Amino acid sequence: xxxxxxxxxxxxxxxxxxxxxxxxxxxxxxxxxxxxxxxxxxxxxxxxxxxxxxxxxxxxxxxxxxxxxxxxxxxxxxxxxxxxxxxxxxxxxxxxxxxxxxxxxxxxxxxxxxxxxxxxxxxxxxxxxxxxxxxxxxxxxxxxxxxxxxxxxxxxxxxxxxxxxxxxxxxxxxxxxxxxxxxxxxxxxxxxxxxxxxxxxxxxxxxxxxxxxxxxxxxxxxxxxxxxxxxxxxxxxxxxxxxxxxxxxxxxxxxxxxxxxxxxxxxxxxxxxxxxxxxxxxxxxxxxxxxxxxxxxxxxxxxxxxxxxxxxxxxxxxxxxxxxxxxxxxxxxxxxxxxxxxxxxxxxxxxxxxxxxxxxxxxxxxxxxxxxxxxxxxxxxxxxxxxxxxxxxxxxxxxxxxxxxxxxxxxxxxxxxxxxxxxxxxxxxxxxxxxxxxxxxxxxxxxxxxxxxxxxxxxxxxxxxxxxxxxxxxxxxxxxxxxxxxxxxxxxxxxxxxxxxxxxxxxxxxxxxxxxxxxxxxxxxxxxxxxxxxxxxxxxxxxxxxxxxxxxxxxxxxxxxxxxxxxxxxxxxxxxxxxxxxxxxxxxxxxxxxxxxxxxxxxxxxxxxxxxxxxxxxxxxxxxxxxxxxxxxxxxxxxxxxxxxxxxxxxxxxxxxxxxxxxxxxxxxxxxxxxxxxxxxxxxxxxxxxxxxx
Numbered sequence: 118x119x120x121x122x123x124x125x126x127x128x129x130x131x132x133x134x135x136x137x138x139x140x141x142x143x144x145x146x147x148x149x150x151x152x153x154x155x156x157x158x159x160x161x162x163x164x165x166x167x168x169x170x171x172x173x174x175x176x177x178x179x180x181x182x183x184x185x186x187x188x189x190x191x192x193x194x195x196x197x198x199x200x201x202x203x204x205x206x207x208x209x210x211x212x213x214x215x216x217x218x219x220x221x222x223x224x225x226x227x228x229x230x231x232x233x234x235x236x237x238x239x240x241x242x243x244x245x246x247x248x249x250x251x252x253x254x255x256x257x258x259x260x261x262x263x264x265x266x267x268x269x270x271x272x273x274x275x276x277x278x279x280x281x282x283x284x285x286x287x288x289x290x291x292x293x294x295x296x297x298x299x300x301x302x303x304x305x306x307x308x309x310x311x312x313x314x315x316x317x318x319x320x321x322x323x324x325x326x327x328x329x330x331x332x333x334x335x336x337x338x339x340x341x342x343x344x345x346x347x348x349x350x351x352x353x354x355x356x357x358x359x360x361x362x363x364x365x366x367x368x369x370x371x372x373x374x375x376x377x378x379x380x381x382x383x384x385x386x387x388x389x390x391x392x393x394x395x396x397x398x399x400x401x402x403x404x405x406x407x408x409x410x411x412x413x414x415x416x417x418x419x420x421x422x423x424x425x426x427x428x429x430x431x432x433x434x435x436x437x438x439x440x441x442x443x444x445x446x447x448x449x450x451x452x453x454x455x456x457x458x459x460x461x462x463x464x465x466x467x468x469x470x471x472x473x474x475x476x477x478x479x480x481x482x483x484x485x486x487x488x489x490x491x492x493x494x495x496x497x498x499x500x501x502x503x504x505x506x507x508x509x510x511x512x513x514x515x516x517x518x519x520x521x522x523x524x525x526x527x528x529x530x531x532x533x534x535x536x537x538x539x540x541x542x543x544x545x546x547x548x549x550x551x552x553x554x555x556x557x558x559x560x561x562x563x564x565x566x567x568x569x570x571x572x573x574x575x576x577x578x579x580x581x582x583x584x585x586x587x588x589x590x591x592x593x594x595x596x597x598x599x600x601x602x603x604x605x606x607x608x609x610x611x612x613x614x615x616x617x618x619x620x621x622x623x624x625x626x627x628x629x630x631x632x633x634x635x636x637x638x639x640x641x642x643x644x645x646x647x648x649x650x651x652x653x654x655x656x657x658x659x660x661x662x663x664x665x666x667x668x669x670x671x672x673x674x675x676x677x678x679x680x681x682x683x684x685x686x687x688x689x690x691x692x693x694x695x696x697x698x699x700x701x702x703x704x705x706x707x708x709x710x711x712x713x714x715x716x717x718x719x720x721x722x723x724x725x726x727x728x729x730x731x732x733x734x735x736x737x738x739x740x741x742x743x744x745x746x747x748x749x750x751x752x753x754x755x756x757x758x759x760x761x762x763x764x765x766x767x768x769x770x771x772x773x774x775x776x777x778x779x780x781x782x783x784x785x786x787x788x789x790x791x792x793x794x795x796x797x798x799x800x801x802x803x804x805x806x807x808x809x810x811x
Contacts, residue, residue: 118200120145121217122510123540123582124575126796135200136577137190139508140221140616144496145197146230148186150178152201153237160239167480167489174233174491181496189498204234209245216253216512222499222613224606229492236489242478252377259375262440263426267305267610268298272430273440288429289413301610302328303603310337318345320397321364323520325353326588329612330563331598347400350522353589353596363394370396372419373456381442382458398422420453431464439476439483501579505561505618507545508580511597512615515793516758517586525591528650532721532755536647536658537568537587537595540576541621549621554715556624556645556660559583561617564599567624567645569658581621585614592647628693630659631716633723634707638675653727654707656720668695668711676707685741696741703731710743718743719751721763756801757787757794767798771805778802 119131120142128134137145153159154175164171181189187197204210212235218227231248232241240246252258264271274281276298286294300308306324308314310333317338328334338344338357346358349366369390375381390396395403398419405414416422424446431443441462448456460474476482482489501508516530524530539557541549551557557570559581568583576582583597602617624645635654645660657675665671669686679701686697698708705726710716722745726732732740745751752763762785775781778798782789788798 118203122577122580126515126793129796129800133196133199133203135190135192135196137192138498138577139510139580140223140499140613141186141189141191142218142221142227143223143230143494144181144186144189144498146227146234147178147181147494147496148183148197149201149204150174150230150233150237151182153205153234154178156205158205158238160237163239163480164237167477167482168236168491169486169488170491170493171237173493177493177495178233185496189496208240210235210240211245211247211249213249213251215251217615219250219253219609220611220614221616222604222606223497224611224613225608226492226494226497230494232489233491233494236491241489242475244475247475247477250377255376256374258377258379259373259381262375267301271426273438284433285429288432291413301605303605303610303612306334306337307603309341310334312340315341316343316345317341318347319354319358320347321349323352323354323522323588325357326520326596326598327585328603329598329601329614329617330603331596331601332564333603334598347397349394351590352520352522362400363392364400365390365394365396369394372396372398373423375461378460380458380460383453383456385454418450420448420450423453424448437483499616499618501618505620506579507619507621509559509561509597509600509617509619510580510582510615511585511601512582514584514586517584519586520588521586521591524586526650528652529758529761531649531651531656532761533758534584535649535651535656535720537566537584537592537597538571539568539621540571540573540582542576542578542580543572543574544578545581545621546570546572549623551621551623556626556629558622558624559597559600559619560622561600561602561619563602563617565594566597566600567594568597569647581619587647591649593641593643593645595647624660625662626660627664628661628711628713629715630657630661630709630711631718631720631723632657632659632675632707632709633705633727634676635701635705635727636677636707638677640674642671642674651724651727653724656724659711664693665711668709669697672697672699672707672709675709679706682706685737687741696743698737698740700732700737703733705729705732705740708740716743719745719753721752721755756797757785757790759790759794760786762787764801767801768805771802776802 118133118135119128120135120137121128122136122139124134124136187194190197212231214231218224221227235241235248268276270276270281270285274285276282276295282294282296306328309317325331325335325338344358345360345362346355347362347364348355349364355361368388369386370384371386372384373381374384398416402414402416427442427445430441431446434441441464444463444465444467477489481487484490514534516533518524539559541551551570553570553572555570556567559566585597587595589596600617600619601614603612605612633651633654633656637655643659644662647658649656668688676699681702682699684697684699688695693713695711699706708723710718723743726740739746751765753765754763755761756764756767766785767781767787770781770784775784778788778795781787781798788795
């Protein structure tokens with residue numbers, strides 16, 4: 118079962134897709150808890166001996182019930198019943214949730230509503246069942262273990278607990294320790310913007326793009342008296358740094374990471390750090406020494422830091438806290454170097470991996486009374502207004518990671534989607550006067566973004582979706598964070614990146630353009646542009662609000678200079694279209710295609726000319742036309758990034774004899790490596806079958 122407002126490729130692979138209304142997860146699971154109670158499916162022994170607070174949770178669930186869940190989720194009644202029945206009758210249930218649950222102003226209630234259902238039925242801590250958080254990053258759990266949040270201390274110790282604070286203070290021989298949680302990310306940058314914080318040190322993240330209300334975040338960084346950034350690459354955040362510290366990259370660092378099953382693994386460097394780059398721990402120690410705290414930060418190796426970390430986890434623990442790796446407190450340097458992956462807890466005197474593989478099957482929760490807590494989850498729905506009638510959802514796409522600081526450097530990954538886009542239901546697009554492939558302006562109370570319109574029935578009516586990845590480095594006006602509401606969950610502090618009120622309107626373009634370039638341009642003069650790496654050079658989507666008087670001069674500025682130049686051009690004054698290709702000797706230096714509507718050019722085919730060693734005669738004229746000849750089939754938009762297989766190539770294989778995903782893979786290799794394009798291949802196969810049937 119996939120629960121998602123959008124019909125994603127994951128949803129298309131599911132047996133049942135619940136396209137719930139945005140942020141209605143609490144109602145869905147509150148209704149489920151009420152259903153489980155009405156069906157008499159309480160695990161009475163487990164609830165009685167291992168939990169507390171059930172009646173409050175049941176009361177909130179009864180207030181919602183099936184009618185409330187039906188109204189909030191806007192699912193068909195028979196589909197909601199099917200899900201409740203399936204969940205009820207299947208003992209082995211894993212509820213895997215990720216950012217759609219967490220990144221919400223009611224994210225804590227969503228998680229609690231899920232946990233309530235598992236506690237109620239005792240479906241937790243046993244093989245094949247339980248709530249399971251799919252964290253957004255590969256070492257999210259490791260970051261929490263070392264206290265990498267504003268509201269916790271290292272080793273899962275609570276900053277709000279006086280005894281825990283005293284434990285850490287005495288362990289570190291510190292004269293004092295913070296007595297209350299620090300500010301979480303959104304509040305932190307709000308305080309910087311208001312001048313209440315005068316200095317900030319940002320390590321390995323890009324808040325200028327990734328946080329909501331991103332324009333306000335950038336303004337806060339501009340106004341902050343002292344900004345330090347540690348990073349491995351230039352980002353929209355590093356440009357605001359007064360001090361930029363070169364940090365070691367992943368392959369250059371040594372340490373440990375922890376995955377979602379509590380398994381700690383050694384990470385060993387296999388590249389030497391370039392230049393003055395240093396590991397984060399070394400940077401912190403060096404800065405501390407310059408500030409006069411050399412004695413407290415006199416670490417010589419990651420192994421020494423890990424030993425201290427392990428020792429702290431066991432102080433005054435005796436099984437009262439979940440995280441305990443104190444058996445590693447005396448590891449030698451060589452033992453640390455050869456450390457094999459292990460699952461915590463790992464206490465002194467216990468055999469390797471002697472701890473419970475799963476927690477909580479027999480209770481023993483890490484709460485003061487050792488009972489799991491039911492939490493009431495009242496249903497609170499988000500509303501829209503006539504001025505902002507749509508729900509803006511943001512998220513990831515298949516081939517990109519976070520703010521593309523690395524993935525945007527890979528032409529193959531940029532070949533799938535080379536610019537940001539907005540998924541819009543056809544009815545919403547028609548109501549707003551937006552045509553497919555035109556540019557759309559997303560407007561919210563926070564700000565605006567301009568992206569490409571992707572009109573599709575996979576998007577729920579009343580909602581729009583835009584990817585989170587694009588930044589000022591790849592596009593003009595395409596940072597979706599500028600349009601995201603800066604509201605947060607009152608408990609977790611997580612921003613509601615999945616639900617912002619917004620409206621859409623056409624971007625009034627006087628012209629559209631597409632260009633392929635051998636060299637990255639020094640400047641791009643356009644109201645809208647999206648720049649992406651391509652094999653052999655660069656590709657750019659362009660648009661302007663005002664006509665350009667001299668297209669030849671515009672193209673020359675964009676393409677740049679070279680030796681032995683030859684230029685071919687075509688200008689249709691009536692159609693307001695223009696095409697130009699410039700060659701240096703026999704190689705393509707750049708080509709520009711302009712039209713009053715989105716440019717009809719075979720982009721994959723045009724890009725291939727950047728890698729061609731010799732382009733002469735007829736082929737130059739074909740390039741200017743924007744279409745290959747009959748002897749050069751157009752591969753179409755890239756579907757399989759691993760092997761650069763286009764949609765037209767897959768369609769041709771299907772037209773032949775490839776009637777299955779496996780058959781397409783055998784013919785073209787598409788879908789045979791990472792497999793992430795297999796659902797898209799299935800779509801093309803189904804579309805061809807439907808076309809034949811019609």
